Amino acid sequence: MATETLVEEVPKPVPGIVKPLPAQWFTPRGTNAEMRWDALREADGGAAVGRHVPVERFFVRNHTSTPLIDPDSWRLTLFGTGLRGAPTAARPVGFSLDDLRALPSTRISALIECAGNGRSYYRSQQGQSVPGTPWTLGGIGSASWRGVRLAEVLRAAGLTARAVDVLPAGLDPDYVVDGVDYGPVRRPLPVGKALDDVLLAYEMNGAPLTPDHGAPVRLVVPGWVGVASIKWVGPVEVADHPLHSPWDTDFYRMFGPDHPPGGGAPLSTQVVKSAFELAAGAVLEAGRSHRLHGRSWSGAGPVARVEVSTDGGRTWRPAELRDEPRAHDWTRWSADWRPERPGRYELRARATDRPGRTQPERAVFNREGYLFGAVVAHPVTVA
Ligand SMILES: Nc1nc2c(c(=O)[nH]1)N[C@H]1C(S)=C(S)[C@@H](COP(=O)(O)O)O[C@H]1N2
Numbered sequence: 228m229a230t231e232t233l234v235e236e237v238p239k240p241v242p243g244i245v246k247p248l249p250a251q252w253f254t255p256r257g258t259n260a261e262m263r264w265d266a267l268r269e270a271d272g273g274a275a276v277g278r279h280v281p282v283e284r285f286f287v288r289n290h291t292s293t294p295l296i297d298p299d300s301w302r303l304t305l306f307g308t309g310l311r312g313a314p315t316a317a318r319p320v321g322f323s324l325d326d327l328r329a330l331p332s333t334r335i336s337a338l339i340e341c342a343g344n345g346r347s348y349y350r351s352q353q354g355q356s357v358p359g360t361p362w363t364l365g366g367i368g369s370a371s372w373r374g375v376r377l378a379e380v381l382r383a384a385g386l387t388a389r390a391v392d393v394l395p396a397g398l399d400p401d402y403v404v405d406g407v408d409y410g411p412v413r414r415p416l417p418v419g420k421a422l423d424d425v426l427l428a429y430e431m432n433g434a435p436l437t438p439d440h441g442a443p444v445r446l447v448v449p450g451w452v453g454v455a456s457i458k459w460v461g462p463v464e465v466a467d468h469p470l471h472s473p474w475d476t477d478f479y480r481m482f483g484p485d486h487p488p489g490g491g492a493p494l495s496t497q498v499v500k501s502a503f504e505l506a507a508g509a510v511l512e513a514g515r516s517h518r519l520h521g522r523s524w525s526g527a528g529p530v531a532r533v534e535v536s537t538d539g540g541r542t543w544r545p546a547e548l549r550d551e552p553r554a555h556d557w558t559r560w561s562a563d564w565r566p567e568r569p570g571r572y573e574l575r576a577r578a579t580d581r582p583g584r585t586q587p588e589r590a591v592f593n594r595e596g597y598l599f600g601a602v603v604a605h606p607v608t609v610a
């Protein structure tokens with residue numbers, strides 16, 4: 228009947244993600260939703276998104292699906308040989324959400340960026356085919372996070388000097404591929420990083436975490452690949468010996484001819500990247516001045532400088548930095564461009580971080596297509 232047709236539900240673009248995913252903000256990618264960079268800046272100089280990406284526009288990377296967890300019965304449970312008395316998983320040290328909120332809180336600004344962000348450019352720029360989610364550059368977002376330092380909770384749980392690894396596990400469904408059950412998403416963190424700057428976050432941009440981003444509590448591991456920032460964290464093993472999971476042995480390491488036999492070290496620090504707040508293939512008017520906007524970031528430290536090329540990489544000029552560069556967050560920048568002649572152009576942005584790492588012309592191939600940090604060619608048409 229006609230009326231039924233009218234109320235027919237539009238299928239959700241990504242099953243397993245709870246929040247709406249409007250097409251003007253997101254590109255669906257399997258179980259994930261990529262942020263559209265052109266959505267950070269409305270057309271014709273309209274309102275821009277600030278340094279932090281609003282929660283409703285933040286990218287989502289789910290191995291399976293977003294679980295709905297009751298915050299009242301939820302517990303963070305710590306156990307293992309790295310804690311005093313070596314509590315077992317069956318009799319762990321438990322913290323409720325109220326317990327965590329009663330501990331001193333900390334607020335940080337930090338990026339979450341998928342290790343596979345930019346993966347599609349291995350194929351489109353380097354002719355190398357890699358499996359996995361074909362992200363462009365939108366597998367990233369910056370937010371303000373509030374929570375309690377993991378260090379605080381580890382100490383309260385009886386951390387000993389012999390602890391070496393911490394293994395937080397998610398409460399989302401087990402990750403199953405081709406009939407192999409890898410168990411819940413979990414990944415070891417060396418105790419040094421765990422004690423340094425890792426947060427158990429319960430707020431994102433000033434509001435309680437939403438289901439898709441890890442409610443009620445997630446890890447935020449500044450500067451590291453996104454998979455370290457375990458969402459929906461529940462059990463945390465703390466051990467006096469190295470811990471492993473498929474996420475540090477099979478996944479999230481570099482394999483291939485340019486890497487050690489058996490694979491490189493588990494991925495940690497993110498590489499330097501840059502992106503324009505512009506759609507690929509955007510059309511710009513000839514004979515007038517345009518202000519190009521973008522953002523650059525690095526897992527290793529603040530951005531030191533950004534250069535922009537509008538002639539396919541032949542000449543470069545400095546972009547104007549619009550933020551005070553900070554570690555673990557992006558720096559916004561702009562550059563003016565007045566293209567006189569219609570035609571196709573390639574824009575490029577190239578950042579250097581304070582430790583001195585500059586985006587290269589090519590990224591080193593690895594079988595899974597992680598850490599694509601090379602300069603990205605951004606096609607536009609001038610008409
Ligand atoms: N429990 C759990 N934690 C997880 C994941 C997951 O699938 N399950 N995905 C990880 C990956 S690969 C990334 S990039 C980030 C994405 O965080 P976001 O969805 O809040 O953007 O969460 C990480 N934490």
Ligand SMILES: [Mo]
Pocket residue numbers: 288340341342343452453454
């Ligand atoms: Mo990721």
